[in-house]
Amino acid sequence: MMIAVRLPDLDGKLGHSFLATALLILSLVVASS
16 A cells, blocks of 8 residues: 555656556556465
């Protein structure tokens, strides 16, 4: 859940929506495994 909280901040600073999306997908994969 920490990653999910940091995502908006990272996306805002770096301006890379793709990075935020990639991290979200990674979290989902890890959570489901």
